[in-house]
Amino acid sequence: MTDTPAPAPAAEFWEARYRDADRVWSGRPNPLLVREAGDLTPGTALDLGCGEGADAVWLAGRGWRVTGVDISTTALERAAVHAAEAGVGDRTAWERHELGRSFPEGTFDLVSAQFLQSPVPLDQQAVLSRAARAVADGGTLLIVMHAGxxxxxxxxPFDADFPTLDGVLAELALPAGEWTVETRETVRRPHTSPEGVEGHRDDNVWRLRRV
Structure with a gap:
């Protein structure tokens, strides 16, 4: 019997993933971000787990001033290049944080957490609770996660706990009367495997407004 190696520290895992590939993501914004944030008035935005910057660049292109956060230095360097090439470098800033250990200062009109799910340890509940506290009065918390x-x-490929619509709201334990739930929905989308097998995947989306 072969011993299973211990999981790599989060920073090491994600840095290796970005460093070992020319590009990890498509370069296009997440569709549910586009759907949910497209009608919001631009202000300041925080993009948690920004990766190579596609969401942040899309938001900046719509007039937002965006702070993108990721654990990987390589990802942040690519994000900065993407923003500069898109002509929005002056509306984007990039910060390295290992979420759960550190978090950006300040409050934001939009805090976006798109697929903050990881094969290595991540205190998801703590990160999302901190994200909620970073939403300014009248601002929006947007969370999107795979449902399975x-x-x-x-x-x-690894064990995973997929959050439910009610479970995330219960874990956030948002003060009654301070928040309005604007979207709470499971969205099914076509999803094809790398080998071309057709199928679908469900994603959960929550849009919450601080009132």
Whole structure:
């Protein structure tokens, strides 16, 4: 029997993932961010787990001033290049944080957490609670997470706990009367495997406004 190696520290894992590939993500903004933030009045935004910067660049292109946060230095360097090439470098800032250990200062009109799910340890509840505290009065907290594996994923690559619509709200324990739930929905989308097997995947989305 072969011993299973201990998980790499989060920073080491994500830095290696970005460093070992020319590009990890598509360069396009997450569709549910586009759907949910498209009608918001631009202000200041915080993009948690920004990766190579596609969401932040999209927001900046719509007039937001965006702070993008990631654990990987390589990802942040690529994000800065993407923003400069898109002509929004002056509306974006990039900060390295290992969420759960450190967090950006200040409050924001939009705090976006898109797929803050990780194969290595991450205190998701603590991060989302801190994200809620970073929302300014009248601002929006937008959370999107996978609700399960794709239908063609018969052998999951790692153990994962997928959050439920009610579970995340319970864990946030937001003060009564201070927040309005504007979106609470499971969205099904087509999802094709790398080998071309067609299927779908469900994502959960929460849009909450501090009132």
């Amino acid at each position: 594996w794709p239908t063609w994923q018969t052998e999951p």
